[in-house]
Amino acid sequence: MLRDELSPDVSLETDEELPITVHIEELVRRIMVIIVAASVVMAGAFIVSEWLLNTIWYNFFSNPPNVYAPFNEILTRLMLSAVVGIAVAFPVVVYETFQFMKPGLYPNERRYFLSVVPVSLVLMFLGLAFAYFLALPLLFRYFIFYSEDVATQGLGLRETFNLILMTSLAFGIVFQIPLLMTLAIKMAVASVRWFESKRIYVWGGCITVAALLAGSLDPTGVAGLMVALTMIMLFETTLAGLKLAGVE
Numbered sequence: 001m002l003r004d005e006l007s008p009d010v011s012l013e014t015d016e017e018l019p020i021t022v023h024i025e026e027l028v029r030r031i032m033v034i035i036v037a038a039s040v041v042m043a044g045a046f047i048v049s050e051w052l053l054n055t056i057w058y059n060f061f062s063n064p065p066n067v068y069a070p071f072n073e074i075l076t077r078l079m080l081s082a083v084v085g086i087a088v089a090f091p092v093v094v095y096e097t098f099q100f101m102k103p104g105l106y107p108n109e110r111r112y113f114l115s116v117v118p119v120s121l122v123l124m125f126l127g128l129a130f131a132y133f134l135a136l137p138l139l140f141r142y143f144i145f146y147s148e149d150v151a152t153q154g155l156g157l158r159e160t161f162n163l164i165l166m167t168s169l170a171f172g173i174v175f176q177i178p179l180l181m182t183l184a185i186k187m188a189v190a191s192v193r194w195f196e197s198k199r200i201y202v203w204g205g206c207i208t209v210a211a212l213l214a215g216s217l218d219p220t221g222v223a224g225l226m227v228a229l230t231m232i233m234l235f236e237t238t239l240a241g242l243k244l245a246g247v248e
Contacts, residue, residue: 026100027100030096030097030099030100031096033092033096034089034092034093034096037089037092038085038086038089038092039085040085041084041085041088041089042081042082042084042085043081045080045081045084045085045088046077046078046081049077049078049080049081050077052080052084053076053077053080053161056080056161056164057157057160059132060136060137060140060164061140061155063155065155065156065157065160066155066156066157067156067157067158068156068157068158069158072156072157072158073157075158076157076158076161079158079161079162079165080161080165083165090121091121094117094121098110098113098114098117101113116179116183119179120176120179123175123176123178123179124172124175124176125172126175127168127171127172127173127174127175127176128168128171128172130171130175130230131167131168131170131171131172132168135167135171135226135230136164136167136168138226139167139222139223139226142220142222143220163223167223170227171227171230174227174230174231174234175234177231177234177235177238178234178237178238178241181195181235181238181239181242182238182242185242185247191248192239192242192243192247192248193248195235195239196239202235203232203235206228206231206232206235207228209227209228209231210224210225210227210228210231211224211228
C-alpha cells in the first residue's frame, strides 16, 4: 500500500523532487545558522562565565576551588560557555531541523513532530533541574563524607565541573524515558503488557546504561546507582501512569 493511501492529509510539497545539491546547500545553510546562534550565545555566556562558575560552585561547596594547571580556569569557563550556548540555542536547532524536514513531511507528521519536541525539551530541563538541585548535592555530600576522615577536601575546578556537566547531561537523557515509552506504544512497537512482561530485562538494561553513563565519572559507583534508580523509578512511574490512563 502506498504511503499517500495511508495518510489522508497528503502535502503537495512532497510531489516535487529537488536535486541533491539543493538539499545539501540548504542543510549547510541551516547548520551555519545553528553555529552562528550558538556562537553568539556562547560569546555572551563567556562574558558572565566567571559569575556563572562561582554561582554553580558555591551552590555545592563553601570552600573555593583548586586550580591544578595554568589554563584550567579559562578552559572551564569556555566549556561552561559552550554548554550554555548549546542549551540556549537548542530551540534554534529544533526549528532549523523542522524546517529542513518540513517539505518531506505530511501535515499529520508535522503536528506529531511539533508535539513531541516541546515535551522532550521540558523533560530535558526537568532532568537537568533534578541533577542540579537533588542528585549532585547528594553526590557531593557523599564524596566529602566518604573521604573526610582520610584526606583534606581539595576539589579541582575542571575535574569537578566535568562531573557536574556530565552528570547533569546523563539525567537530562534519562528523563526522556517517559517520552520514549509513550512513543513506542503509540507506534505499536511495544505495549504496556509487553513492558510489564519484560520488566526484569528493562531493569537490567537500566543498570547497564547507568554504568556506561556514570561509571567512568565516579569510581565508587554511587553516581551510577543514582542514575539506575532514577531510570527504574521513571520506568515504573510511566508504566503506572499509562495503566491508569487505560492504555494497554
